[in-house]
Amino acid sequence: MFLLVIVHNVFNRRWYSSIAKSQRGPRGLFNTGVTFLLLFAMLALLVTSVLISNALSGIMAAYGGFTVRQIHTLAGYWLLIIVAVHLGLRWPLIMSVARSLPGITKPNTARSLALRVIAAMTAAYGIWSSFRLGIGTKLSMQMTLDWWNFDESVVGFFIHALAIAGLYTVITHYTIRLLQLRRKSSTPFQAGEQIVPLRQD
Template sequence: MIALMISGIILSRYVFAFLSISGGMPFARTMHIVASYWGFVLMSMHMGLHWGMIIEITCKLTKKKKLLKVSIWILRAAAAAIAVYGAICFYKENIVSYMFLKNQFAFFDFEQSSVSVFAENIAMMGLWTFVAYYAAKLIQKPLYKKRRQNAL
């Protein structure tokens, strides 16, 4: 986030004109691209780490104490489908090449509709949210069992 802020300030010629920053534009562009893609992935994963809390709040707001098992599996299947579509989009857009600076220039398809772009970005966000949520569950499960055994 700090890299995004610093590179954004350097790239901004109007908002921060009073700072009279000159030079460093190529480095700032490169830093901004790398930091923005990493920021996107890490923020999505951060959301996944808190997804259980979001589910609890949603259940409280809808006054549902317990969902039916069928509903839970339908929601899990939908989440998995979104994650799979997100993985396909992540691969298709070659995001890894931007994250590891294999490609220094962002290429955009201006023929693609804005709805499609948002759908792909939401799906990619869903991918990393899904990965973080279920990775955290896998890690916490043995720890929970261990604490429970120690309590007995």
């Protein structure tokens, strides 16, 4: 996982050099903030993973205490949300790549409707999964007696996690869309139109 993160950052290294040069609006600032939160959460997860590692328990036994495990859990669940928001901000780009791979060039109403239905179903399942996994207590680092149940399916846990990620991806993407539509509707005239002054009789 960390190797994929390193490769991802290497491929997108030019983005870091463009932060100070480019003028950014609210969306750009939010995007930058989310990216650095993602970086911070990944580093926290990496450090705590080493400290609580069973393979390194003989070396790191003095550091891998209960508090470190709490921080590891907190970073892991927040990382799930931050990655989902990160994806939601880039969803148009992701969909553009997904369309270009099979060579889809023309819009299709039925396809768009089907994808929106899938997005709505994923979000609804993500809401239920949030309660199922107690995501609120995990994100607020509250003390609970909710430990890993070895009788439950591991696949089911990851399906819940993916549904929660899908929920926040959908929320982020459609919130951005709504803000864009509101901004367009508040514009008094379209680009290329001219304002004709009123005659003074």
